[in-house]
Amino acid sequence: MIAAIRPFAALLVKEVRGFFASPLVYFVGAVFLALSGYYFYTNLNAFITFGFGESIVEHLWQRLYSDIVRVVITVIPLVTMGVFAEEKHLGTVELLYTTPLRDFEIFAAKFLACMAVFVVIVGATALYPVLIYRIQPFDVSSLASVYLGLLLLIGAMVSIGIFLSSLTETQLIAAMFTYGAVLLLWNLSWNEAAVPGDLLAIVTQLCAFDHFEPFGRGVIDLKDVGYFVAIITLMGWLTMRSMESRQWRGRR
Amino acid sequence: MIQAEHLTKDYGLFRAVDDVSFRVEPGEIVGLLGPNGSGKTTIMRILTGFFAPTGGACSIAGVDIARDPRQARRMIGYLPERVALYPDMSVQGFLAFIAKVRGVEGRVQGAVEEAMEVCGLTSMAKRQIGKLSKGYRQRVGIAQAIIHQPQVLILDEPTVGLDPRQIVDIRSLIRTLSGLATVLLSTHILPEVSVTCSRVIIIDKGKVIAEDSVEALTEKTAGRGETLVRVSGSEADILAAVRSTAGVEQVDVLERSRGGVIALAVRSARGGAVRSHLVRSLVDGGWSVHEVSPRLMSLEDLFVDILERAGRGENGP
Numbered sequence: 001m002i003a004a005i006r007p008f009a010a011l012l013v014k015e016v017r018g019f020f021a022s023p024l025v026y027f028v029g030a031v032f033l034a035l036s037g038y039y040f041y042t043n044l045n046a047f048i049t050f051g052f053g054e055s056i057v058e059h060l061w062q063r064l065y066s067d068i069v070r071v072v073i074t075v076i077p078l079v080t081m082g083v084f085a086e087e088k089h090l091g092t093v094e095l096l097y098t099t100p101l102r103d104f105e106i107f108a109a110k111f112l113a114c115m116a117v118f119v120v121i122v123g124a125t126a127l128y129p130v131l132i133y134r135i136q137p138f139d140v141s142s143l144a145s146v147y148l149g150l151l152l153l154i155g156a157m158v159s160i161g162i163f164l165s166s167l168t169e170t171q172l173i174a175a176m177f178t179y180g181a182v183l184l185l186w187n188l189s190w191n192e193a194a195v196p197g198d199l200l201a202i203v204t205q206l207c208a209f210d211h212f213e214p215f216g217r218g219v220i221d222l223k224d225v226g227y228f229v230a231i232i233t234l235m236g237w238l239t240m241r242s243m244e245s246r247q248w249r250g251r252r
Numbered sequence: 253m254i255q256a257e258h259l260t261k262d263y264g265l266f267r268a269v270d271d272v273s274f275r276v277e278p279g280e281i282v283g284l285l286g287p288n289g290s291g292k293t294t295i296m297r298i299l300t301g302f303f304a305p306t307g308g309a310c311s312i313a314g315v316d317i318a319r320d321p322r323q324a325r326r327m328i329g330y331l332p333e334r335v336a337l338y339p340d341m342s343v344q345g346f347l348a349f350i351a352k353v354r355g356v357e358g359r360v361q362g363a364v365e366e367a368m369e370v371c372g373l374t375s376m377a378k379r380q381i382g383k384l385s386k387g388y389r390q391r392v393g394i395a396q397a398i399i400h401q402p403q404v405l406i407l408d409e410p411t412v413g414l415d416p417r418q419i420v421d422i423r424s425l426i427r428t429l430s431g432l433a434t435v436l437l438s439t440h441i442l443p444e445v446s447v448t449c450s451r452v453i454i455i456d457k458g459k460v461i462a463e464d465s466v467e468a469l470t471e472k473t474a475g476r477g478e479t480l481v482r483v484s485g486s487e488a489d490i491l492a493a494v495r496s497t498a499g500v501e502q503v504d505v506l507e508r509s510r511g512g513v514i515a516l517a518v519r520s521a522r523g524g525a526v527r528s529h530l531v532r533s534l535v536d537g538g539w540s541v542h543e544v545s546p547r548l549m550s551l552e553d554l555f556v557d558i559l560e561r562a563g564r565g566e567n568g569p
Contacts, residue, residue: 006352006355007352007353007354007355009352010349010352010353011349011353014338014341014349018338018340021340022340090336090337090338090339091332091334091336092336092337092338093336094297094302094332094334094336095330095332095336095337095350095396097301097302098300098301098302098325098328098330098332099325099350099353099354100322100323100325100326100353100354100355101353102322246302246303247303247304248304
């Protein structure tokens with residue numbers, strides 16, 4: 001059993017190390033945390049000043065974490081763009097694809113490595129609610145729900161980025177397409193007035209914001225969880241098809 | 253050990269590999285010889301399971317690469333044409349990673365140290381791969397190919413881009429590996445096969461055009477009894493003297509240089525035996541002799557020769 005997962009574990013460790021050994025992740029993390037800190041400060045300030053007669057639990061988290069998602073969308077392409085594109089550019093895919101690793105293991109290791117990056121940098125934002133908790137204890141269950149939602153949302157967006165990275169050997173092209181794709185996914189239903197009524201139902205079903213928003217209220221619905229898991233599964237499947245395409249395209 | 257049967261690979265309308273069949277027996281070092289673009293790399297990529305063939309099948313130690321790719325890959329060590337390594341990793345770290353991924357059983361560290369030892373990398377263990385010279389990177393490429401002690405080694409152009417000293421090192425390294433594995437290597441350099449291989453498969457335009465032992469090939473490349481002569485003096489007089497030398501059948505002028513040196517290709521029935529006569533008659537004639545040597549056949553000449561023979565309906569060598 002241990003021998004069977006050793007190659008996978010080795011690839012996962014290599015991928016995670018690769019991220020944390022390169023300066024990119026630290027710059028991404030620094031900008032991400034600076035912006036998140038700014039949003040925390042301004043949201044909290046507005047909340048205290050105007051109050052809105054709302055509870056922290058219900059409304060501060062929702063506002064704060066929607067703002068944080070905006071920053072997440074900005075940095076996701078930077079983390080995922082190189083996942084396959086860099087290997088194709090270097091030519092190391094040939095090495096990887098001729099090892100006994102399964103395509104699924106390669107996708108899974110790369111996906112989990114990206115997630116590790118986000119667990120660290122997004123996990124650091126948990127400092128903000130901890131600061132509030134020390135002044136004013138609150139029910140943490142809705143906060144846990146927000147972080148579960150974030151994890152799923154980031155997972156879906158990372159999987160999109162990985163798939164797009166597998167289509168090109170130019171990192172910037174992968175980054176641009178990923179940015180476009182995740183931003184659209186997040187914003188799909190924002191202009192409700194412009195969408196005809198019968199289409200709106202479908203559009204809101206596809207929109208990531210509509211599935212993330214309940215987590216901010218502390219509502220964990222299986223339908224929303226399923227939405228994100230479905231995206232990850234679909235993107236994983238597409239990535240593996242893209243990896244296989246070398247076989248018939250005769251190209252890396 | 254390696255068996256390829258009627259392999260074909262199309263890239264769109266272009267047929268890169270056309271009905272290629274060959275076998276490599278256990279313990280052999282076989283060279284895949286052909287000009288650039290002849291399909292060598294594609295054949296190797298099919299053997300390693302990186303590409304699927306359009307038609308045909310291949311197996312490694314009896315394991316069909318299409319049916320059980322993971323088992324087949326376990327038995328292969330592969331050095332791709334473009335030695336692609338992760339530039340940020342250390343030599344040691346990279347080899348340990350490859351060892352684990354390739355499923356080395358037992359102590360990975362031991363396997364890493366052994367591979368570094370064999371490839372002369374021990375002093376570079378902690379160096380970053382991106383900072384190594386090309387020769388050392390090539391060694392790392394070979395070290396990763398042998399780290400899991402594969403039964404079959406597939407090396408795509410193992411000496412390309414190296415300086416002469418490094419080429420000698422890598423060739424002798426490959427020869428030392430011959431006791432440990434069956435080796436298939438590709439090259440477009442003719443002398444390379446004679447130095448390292450026991451048998452040669454010659455490829456052109458995606459087809460196998462000949463298979464030969466290295467001895468037979470060496471004989472051929474030593475020229476069909478042709479001698480190269482460089483001499484300066486009056487062309488007409490020299491030609492007359494050479495033609496009248498005993499044993500000479502045919503003389504062609506290859507080139508006339510500005511300094512008045514002419515290069516001749518002299519064909520004779522007895523091959524090298526005519527050379528001493530040639531030298532004597534040239535010296536006696538008072539011309540200054542710059543060079544007299546067996547005329548080595550280039551890869552292009554060899555190909556022309558093989559194709560001509562095939563065209564005449566003779567069996568390939």
